[in-house]
Amino acid sequence: MTDPVRLAQRVVQLLNCSRNEAEHYIRNGRVSVDGEIVELPQHRVSDERIEIDTRTPPGEVEPATILLHKPAGVDAIEGPDPAVALVVPASRWEDDPSGVHLLQRHFHRLVPLVPLEREASGLMVLTQDRRVRRRLVEDADDIEQEFVVEVEGTVAPDGLERLRDGLPHRGGLLPRCSVSWQSENRLRFALKGVREGQLQWMCGQVGLRAVAIRRLRIGRVATGKGPNGAMPPGAWRYLPVGERF
Template identity: 25%
Template sequence: MFAARIFRRCITIKSTKLTPEQIAEKTKYRNKISAKTTGPIIPIAPTDVLRLAKRLALSGVSSRREAEKIIQDGRVTVNGVLVDNVAHNVSMDDLVTVDDKPLTFKDKRRVWIAHKLMGELVTTSDPQGRPTIMDRLKKMGMQHHIMAVGRLDFNTEGLLLLTNDGAYARELEHPQFEVQRTYRVLVRGQVLPSKIAELQKGAVVDGIKYRPIQVTIESTKDKDSWLKVKLSEGKNREVRKALAHVRLIVKRLIRVEYGPYRLADLQKGYVLEVQPKPSPTK
């Protein structure tokens, strides 16, 4: 059963009309108790000399490519000296800081599944002041360097993967590894077979060629249809754009699977730590 695969702890955020900030405040005490019962994480401390960008990636700060930009922007010091050379070598004994914050040895790989709510952004902050899931997680006391695997837009809900491992996140996202994403989509009206056939052969939207998308009709009721949509790349708003291309109006979009990870019966707003699955490169 899904519950048997739960790893270490379950953080619950009840779905209410409260804002994410208010929810975070209400769960703060519960999370403190949960943290006390969680066993310590044993750090992995490699001893080999390695490139500075790789050191940042291994510490969970970012992907390797993003780490190179951080270094070039002059945000990194090694033993108190500013370093902007991405090829600079360091050891795990060197004191490396990013934005004046020292890096620590990277924890063991950890993965969470979150049931993202509609009306939340997947970002660390928003200039317009809209609610973000990352801000809510931070207030809940989760790790500073946790990152999302891929994105869900503001009005999309469902499964969002979170991890402390930047390299693992990029592997799951990269189209080279064809990690399958599965969505349930509520669309207006009945869906003609010709529209499904067009999606399954790979649509061209605004000059961009999309890979074939698997579409099946789950049910049709009250002039609306539920579809199951499967794809293996993560272009921006791909499902919405592809369905709009065949003149289907999306009323609700829920991601239910991402590679080996499944939303199952995780309730809206809940966050659950699970056993990490193997890298798609293996």
């Protein structure tokens, strides 16, 4: 048995590359030890079988941003049933079009953003990327969100116009927004600066009761559709490089 060495050192020997390149191959999940991907350059190896995927040039590991279809009854940010617990390798959407190589490090220190009520469902964002976090926190009131709301009741005669024009709320007026019927009991909202409980309150002001809320889109990013239909509740996909909110 040979003396144990760092995996990065073994990769340097096998590829005749720099230590920096070797560490990039490992951190990008391109190196396996006896058939198991190892992402830690300091992992010790001796006589194990080392395989290296050199088809993709080594580069810096980009922080991950994950788009989850949150089911109703799951806490988005705080609570006993956090949505982040759903983000595991096995629940990745089979039609994820991003092409991002799955890494174990992508599931560490994910920050949930853009609140969504526990009983609502739909798109939510979890990220390791400070740039995404800054965009969704600092520019939150400028980013349009789209929802579908199932309602009960009879809408007031001028109800849609009042919703669109901006209802009086907490001493001011809500911003103008887009509201339209999708079916006889389903409204589509596209609005900015939405706050917790706002959609339920807005519906109540025009004689309706919101019974289910689903977020379809944040900015330009939607839940996603693939060959087998929309991404289902509980599944997630990566935000591809170049896709912006």
